[in-house]
């Protein structure tokens with residue numbers, strides 16, 4: 409049997425796997441993607457893309473194209489048992505450089521992601537290829553694969569990422585547990601075309617007589633989701649005439665104009681893999697964690713995995729960091745993915761109540777909270793979503809930092825900056841695909857030791873000086889130090905961030921998490937500490 413070799417194999421060519429493949433392409437890593445299906449499924453599945461996920465797509469050079477098929481800043485409305493809207497989430501900020509709530513059609517976004525792969529000769533997407541078995545030793549992973557003609561071959565890789573979904577064959581064969589629950593209630597999910605309803609938002613209806621969800625989708629599509637009761641027969645409830653009757657109850661005769669594209673019964677799951685990393689194999693997306701949809705975080709969590717994995721696998725494949733660093737993926741991601749599932753479970757428990765008395769009490773509590781300003785702001789700005797905060801992993805916390813408040817381990821902001829040629833750019837573009845050391849009105853390279861310069865150059869680290877805008881100097885008078893990129897903080901957003909950080913230097917990881925904050929005099933100490941973690 410033929411044996412082929414590659415640096416990375418990605419098992420599963422869904423949105424997470426293909427986004428990761430784009431990153432591998434960009435990092436120049438020889439990659440094979442195995443996808444059992446020959447085609448992209450031609451209907452929407454995940455529908456919500458948040459600002460962090462957009463930033464992940466940006467890192468892979470996909471965001472500008474993908475956002476063309478999205479509706480940006482779609483509000484989220486909550487309705488009580490009486491059909492009254494009691495809260496609307498309508499965030500207006502874009503601290504990571506993208507709108508916070510975007511609605512998309514998965515099949516279109518997946519097509520854009522696959523299109524992106526055309527840029528790379530080093531990525532081979534193999535459609536119709538199925539992984540049969542996986543095993544690993546200390547120095548390689550071996551996969552037995554069947555191709556689209558039924559021919560078997562062996563694939564050897566330095567690293568494997570499993571993005572093969574909730575039923576992950578990789579996870580099963582590596583005997584990694586998938587702990588959690590399958591929720592009792594079933595839901596029927598309906599996608600309808602030719603929608604004319606004037607409701608340009610996602611609506612979560614906490615109606616105890618039958619909780620339901622109504623989601624505004626691009627291109628005149630709409631999704632309806634209805635909870636099924638235990639006594640109801642799933643097959644009968646999925647008949648088109650039953651579905652039309654349910655929708656008629658909400659939009660009347662307009663239902664007759666709808667083209668029902670897809671009806672599917674669905675069970676909510678809340679599960680997390682017992683580990684996300686085993687040796688040279690990493691689980692990603694639904695293979696690692698699955699959530700009910702209430703917090704809109706299924707795919708978004710998966711894309712957070714992708715960006716955490718991408719630079720680590722690329723650096724390990726290039727031999728620049730040891731394989732053991734891959735364990736930090738589990739350390740850094742499992743807790744946050746678990747927290748978001750807990751949030752979705754709680755939201756589901758509250759919004760999916762079917763006992764009218766309990767639902768009445770719930771609505772009364774929400775009504776009372778209306779007058780609590782902070783709570784209202786919390787809801788409206790979507791601040792209840794737990795933020796990722798890396799406390800253990802590739803981060804350097806100074807001894808006197810207080811973890812819950814520290815900006816270290818949090819995502820760095822992404823404002824626009826002005827570059828030396830006077831153009832306005834998103835700051836991540838200036839930072840590039842690897843680490844960056846950023847000085848606010850200070851040369852970040854000035855005090856770096858030769859030892860650190862050599863190590864961080866091996867990771868293509870960029871040094872950036874941020875100048876305060878409107879300082880009255882021309883670019884030639886500003887810093888032009890060798891090896892340092894100079895930018896203008898045009899909206900003063902970075903100035904505010906550095907003021908809050910109370911220091912002048914930040915080290916940002918390739919996935920845009922803050923690795924360290926320090927003064928210029930302590931930069932070597934921070935770089936030494938991170939270098940030790942990476943070597």
Ligand SMILES: O=C(O)CCc1cccc(O)c1
Nearest residue numbers: 456484610621701702703704
């Ligand atoms: O947009 C959101 O944040 C919530 C999305 C949601 C909630 C419940 C069901 C579903 O399919 C999506």
